[in-house]
Amino acid sequence: MASSKYTVRDLARDAGVSIATVSRYINQDYASMSESTRKKLDELAEKNGYVNAKMKTPANIAVVIPDITDPFFAQIVEAVEKCSETYNYNVQLCLSQESFEREKQYIKKLIQQNVQGIVYMSTVNEEKNCYDMLKDAGKPFVVLDSYLSEYNVPALVFSNGVWGMYEATKHLIENGHTQIAYISGLRFHMFEHYRYQGYVNALLDSGLAVNPNLVKFVGFGMLDGVKCFRELMESKNKFTAVICENDVLAMGVYKVCAQMGLGIPEDLSIIGYNNTILSECAQPAMTSVDQHVDDMIQTAVDLLMKQIHNEPITDKIIRIAPSLVKRDSVKKIN
Amino acid sequence: MASSKYTVRDLARDAGVSIATVSRYINQDYASMSESTRKKLDELAEKNGYVNAKMKTPANIAVVIPDITDPFFAQIVEAVEKCSETYNYNVQLCLSQESFEREKQYIKKLIQQNVQGIVYMSTVNEEKNCYDMLKDAGKPFVVLDSYLSEYNVPALVFSNGVWGMYEATKHLIENGHTQIAYISGLRFHMFEHYRYQGYVNALLDSGLAVNPNLVKFVGFGMLDGVKCFRELMESKNKFTAVICENDVLAMGVYKVCAQMGLGIPEDLSIIGYNNTILSECAQPAMTSVDQHVDDMIQTAVDLLMKQIHNEPITDKIIRIAPSLVKRDSVKKIN
Numbered sequence: 001m002a003s004s005k006y007t008v009r010d011l012a013r014d015a016g017v018s019i020a021t022v023s024r025y026i027n028q029d030y031a032s033m034s035e036s037t038r039k040k041l042d043e044l045a046e047k048n049g050y051v052n053a054k055m056k057t058p059a060n061i062a063v064v065i066p067d068i069t070d071p072f073f074a075q076i077v078e079a080v081e082k083c084s085e086t087y088n089y090n091v092q093l094c095l096s097q098e099s100f101e102r103e104k105q106y107i108k109k110l111i112q113q114n115v116q117g118i119v120y121m122s123t124v125n126e127e128k129n130c131y132d133m134l135k136d137a138g139k140p141f142v143v144l145d146s147y148l149s150e151y152n153v154p155a156l157v158f159s160n161g162v163w164g165m166y167e168a169t170k171h172l173i174e175n176g177h178t179q180i181a182y183i184s185g186l187r188f189h190m191f192e193h194y195r196y197q198g199y200v201n202a203l204l205d206s207g208l209a210v211n212p213n214l215v216k217f218v219g220f221g222m223l224d225g226v227k228c229f230r231e232l233m234e235s236k237n238k239f240t241a242v243i244c245e246n247d248v249l250a251m252g253v254y255k256v257c258a259q260m261g262l263g264i265p266e267d268l269s270i271i272g273y274n275n276t277i278l279s280e281c282a283q284p285a286m287t288s289v290d291q292h293v294d295d296m297i298q299t300a301v302d303l304l305m306k307q308i309h310n311e312p313i314t315d316k317i318i319r320i321a322p323s324l325v326k327r328d329s330v331k332k333i334n
Numbered sequence: 335m336a337s338s339k340y341t342v343r344d345l346a347r348d349a350g351v352s353i354a355t356v357s358r359y360i361n362q363d364y365a366s367m368s369e370s371t372r373k374k375l376d377e378l379a380e381k382n383g384y385v386n387a388k389m390k391t392p393a394n395i396a397v398v399i400p401d402i403t404d405p406f407f408a409q410i411v412e413a414v415e416k417c418s419e420t421y422n423y424n425v426q427l428c429l430s431q432e433s434f435e436r437e438k439q440y441i442k443k444l445i446q447q448n449v450q451g452i453v454y455m456s457t458v459n460e461e462k463n464c465y466d467m468l469k470d471a472g473k474p475f476v477v478l479d480s481y482l483s484e485y486n487v488p489a490l491v492f493s494n495g496v497w498g499m500y501e502a503t504k505h506l507i508e509n510g511h512t513q514i515a516y517i518s519g520l521r522f523h524m525f526e527h528y529r530y531q532g533y534v535n536a537l538l539d540s541g542l543a544v545n546p547n548l549v550k551f552v553g554f555g556m557l558d559g560v561k562c563f564r565e566l567m568e569s570k571n572k573f574t575a576v577i578c579e580n581d582v583l584a585m586g587v588y589k590v591c592a593q594m595g596l597g598i599p600e601d602l603s604i605i606g607y608n609n610t611i612l613s614e615c616a617q618p619a620m621t622s623v624d625q626h627v628d629d630m631i632q633t634a635v636d637l638l639m640k641q642i643h644n645e646p647i648t649d650k651i652i653r654i655a656p657s658l659v660k661r662d663s664v665k666k667i668n
Contacts, residue, residue: 046442046446058443058448060426063427067412068402068408068411068412069405069409069611071403071405071611074402074403074408075403077402077411078401078402078403078429081427081428081429082429082431090426090428090443090447091426091427092394092424092425092426092427093411093425093426093427094415094424094425095412095415095416097416108380109392112380113392113424222611222615248611251614251615254615254617255615255617255619258617258618277403277405277556277582277612278611278612278615280556281556281585281588281589281612281615281616282615283588283589283592283617
């Protein structure tokens with residue numbers, strides 16, 4: 001069989017690299033090796049049946065994320081898997097289930113284990129994270145959407161929530177809406193904070209007042225949306241439109257509208273956020289802000305590769321501009 | 335530091351096992367070792383900072399699945415992650431993106447690599463799989479929902495689709511429906527075939543005819559549901575209810591109903607399948623068949639563990655009975 005004959009020497013010759021490079025490759029020391037070299041060696045080793053015990057340990061990227069029940073998080077995980085595959089890294093999935101304890105256990109394990117890098121979105125229900133643990137361990141990682149105060153990480157990729165929510169709010173204002181309710185998850189995290197800022201800025205820029213009675217910070221689930229929107233309706237505050245901080249919350253608003261006989265967009269305009277499968281499935285199809293997950297994750301994985309290969313990172317904080325996907329849930333009222 | 339002092343001998347003593355057992359543990363030879371022993375050794379090694387180069391390679395389970403865009407597949411992946419975590423295995427995510435080529439590449443990699451076992455759902459758009467490759471390699475795996483002809487695998491866990499669809503159809507019949515349309519993905523795969531069988535059986539058991547004009551095999555996406563249901567409406571065949579083979583297809587039916595001004599359930603009753611977040615978000619909330627993903631995956635991972643530990647498997651084909659979750663999309667018409 002080829003596997004018994006094909007040697008390190010053959011691998012080096014066929015790949016056009018030195019034996020020292022092959023040796024580093026076998027030891028998974030990729031720091032000064034280009035991805036193309038590693039990929040070439042991967043392919044040659046596989047094609048010629050070259051097996052080395054150490055190579056049985058594949059190159060891994062871990063994705064640490066709260067859960068994948070929200071289709072937006074599923075999009076992120078799917079994008080990480082796609083990007084990593086092009087770099088020939090495996091993806092290890094770590095779901096914290098919104099428990100910081102679980103998240104910490106995972107990070108501890110990942111530090112000990114043979115994981116080349118981590119795409120990391122911390123839990124959203126606690127103001128803690130494991131950035132320092134990772135930094136102390138020298139483990140490459142890229143943070144997705146995180147707290148305002150946590151800029152001290154190797155790399156951070158986030159969607160420009162100010163811009164996304166500004167665009168959404170401006171779209172409503174352009175369509176004649178001046179009383180716009182805002183439903184969001186808890187407020188102390190950066191990405192929601194940013195979104196709220198976008199909403200406020202758009203109103204103020206248009207000379208409209210921000211009515212705190214129309215702003216609700218609740219949770220992230222559909223039932224949070226249901227409960228919060230019912231309260232808004234009962235409060236007798238007047239509004240003609242609602243912006244929700246994610247599509248799942250917006251589904252709660254849709255539900256209450258149907259129960260109360262409110263037509264969308266005839267009686268109420270709605271804009272969601274994340275542009276998930278839910279905004280397509282909603283009836284009428286919902287206008288929603290798209291965060292361009294594929295771009296975000298491509299950027300994040302590229303930044304991770306730079307860290308893995310000890311390449312300099314010039315911009316360690318990357319903002320991706322989201323865009324508004326217009327569908328049928330907004331009515332022109334002017 | 336403790337890490338420089340804690341030895342194999344200490345590990346054996348504290349765990350109450352032999353040094354030979356610890357040696358097998360370090361070499362990840364878990365075949366004749368109980369999960370409780372491995373877990374105890376994991377915990378002691380971590381607690382006392384015992385590190386061995388070989389242990390940096392964690393124990394891995396891979397999940398091979400088409401994608402996680404359909405919330406049902408996301409549920410499966412989430413359940414695999416939860417179950418594996420209790421066994422202290424990492425989860426490697428492999429999305430075939432409905433490409434058999436990609437799937438095959440993944441399986442080849444997994445065979446070479448240090449993966450203890452695989453939870454495997456093959457792509458649904460081709461009548462091929464990699465079961466034989468895995469069997470030849472002696473790699474433990476459990477198949478989820480697969481072709482009729484493929485019983486020759488180490489273990490197979492599937493939801494009893496005959497039962498699930500029988501229950502759904504019977505529920506409609508009990509509510510007075512006799513003309514029930516059926517929309518499904520392509521037909522040559524076992525699990526859909528089973529579901530269709532359940533629909534047919536329920537009709538025949540109730541003395542109702544099966545009208546082939548009301549049965550449509552299309553694809554799995556929302557747009558397939560839209561297209562197919564429009565055709566059904568244009569065909570002038572009469573029906574008072576529709577069963578869809580997954581919730582995503584059913585969202586397409588909801589959409590067309592809204593566009594055509596058909597009320598659910600006033601003018602049309604609908605039942606979906608998979609009981610995903612979509613059935614909750616649908617307006618009105620949709621009756622749907624729940625496959626009990628958590629049970630399925632717990633069973634699958636247990637069967638995988640038995641293979642990994644060379645324990646005998648008495649029942650290698652496990653059917654999980656689904657159940658109908660009744661919501662507001664079915665009208666009583668008798």
